[in-house]
Amino acid sequence: MRPLRAIGRAVLIALAALLGVVAALAAFIGAAAITTRPALFTLAGLAALALGTTGLVALASRGLAPPRRRAVRRLVPAATIAATVPAAALTIFQPLGDPYHPPTPVPGQQTWDLPTGSRLAYARAPARGAARPTPIVYLHGGPGVSELPEAVAHFGRLAADGYDVYAYDQIGTGRSARLADPTGYTLARHVADLEAARERIGAERVILIGHSWGATLAAAYLAAHPERVAKVVFSSPGALALHDYGTTGTGIVDRLPAERRGRVNALLYQPRATAAWALTQVNPRAAHAFAGDRELDARFDRITSLATPGLFCDTATDPLPVDGTGFYANQVTLMDRDAADPRPALRAARAPALILKGACDYLPWRIAIEYRDTLPGAALVYLPGAGHQAYLEQPGPYFATVRAFLLDQPPPIAPHTGAEPPADYAGAR
Secondary structure: OHHHHHHHHHHHHHHHHHHHHHHHHHHHHHHHOOOOOHHHHHHHHHHHHHHHHHHHHHHHOOOOOHHHHHHHHHHHHHHHHHHHHHHHHHOOOOOOOOOOOOOOOOOOOEEEEOOOOOEEEEEEEOOOOOOOOOOEEEEOOOOOOOOHHHHHHHHHHHHHHOOOEEEEOOOOOOOOOOOOOHHHOOHHHHHHHHHHHHHHHOOOOEEEEEEOHHHHHHHHHHHHOHHHEEEEEEEOOOOOOHHHHHHOOOHHHHOOOHHHHHHHHHHHOOHHHHHHHHHHHHOHHHHHHHOOHHHHHHHHHHHHHHHHHHHOOOOOOOOOOOOOOOHHHHHHHHOOOOOOOOHHHHOOOOOOEEEEEEOOOOOOHHHHHHHHHHOOOOEEEEEOOOOOOHHHHOHHHHHHHHHHHHOOOOOOOOOOOOOOOOOOOOOOO
16 A cells, blocks of 8 residues: 555645646736736746745645655755746747748738728729729638738629729738737727728728628628618628627638648647737737737748638648738737627618628538528528638639629529528538
């Protein structure tokens, strides 16, 4: 029994040392909730490591004989601290070092300096022939994932029907400015920027095409400014209400082949990246002081690029290069718990609405149904063979459907009227 008792005591002491490390991490994150100075929350973590390890090891070693107890209480905390501090210095406190690639300027790129304080990069595909009075504004996804080159190249084709087509990088994204205070990334800020952009364009009303998170933004804008929206397209829509984003799953990574999924997870869960994410959850200002935009945007670029095959039906597709992502624009916007619920206002909206949903979309089917059932008269069109990036994977039926909707022509694909998805639907439920 004595060997077993000795083993049990050794395990208990080891667990006490481990709990001291856990206490240090908790103090590091907890102190960041009340200070934005990395030196202070780092000192809090070091103090918790020293005091926690010493105290817990003292408790765990109470049953030892006095000479051995004194040795354990002296050596185990010292060894734990000696191992933990260099490990933290080489992981949590070592910059990630991902190469930063500034996003390439888009031909015709211009800048809006808006009264909201946002400096946004945008591009315009001018109408061909006689211009219609109502322009199209494309809203990219993410949040924080620039699609400016793709938006101009693909949605710019609608200029052939007489529409001025505008696309812009939202604040904190792509070629647009980053905020010095990341807590400024809110849904209300994005809505205000869109309204200011409409005023800058000089249009009484706009047609919105919102893709993914852009659909969430389009819905929020429609709820706030229904008189300013002539028509709206919700493409592979994200959650209708922002506070529902935490319940819609992370299927984009789940859809990846195992090897690529492992590479994404290795980037996500590297210690410094995990620490930056955890700090963002408790105090975005502290996180921003700990790891800035350039460092975390570069890591977010790598993760997003590797994950792009999950946006398509064919997950063996080679990853697409992505640059200009905005880590804080993404994370902090999705944390906005003060965002208004648009659904009450949307139930009274009168702007014609089209919802496009692909067969392999990683976002749940129930989201598209909620859009359709909330917005009066909205039509839901199902696109076989299309994933989340339906406009890239099935551009023919996608743009034929959008054009028919904009031009008040008969739809090339009959709207889906049931609550359940079609039999060949392979996306999230």
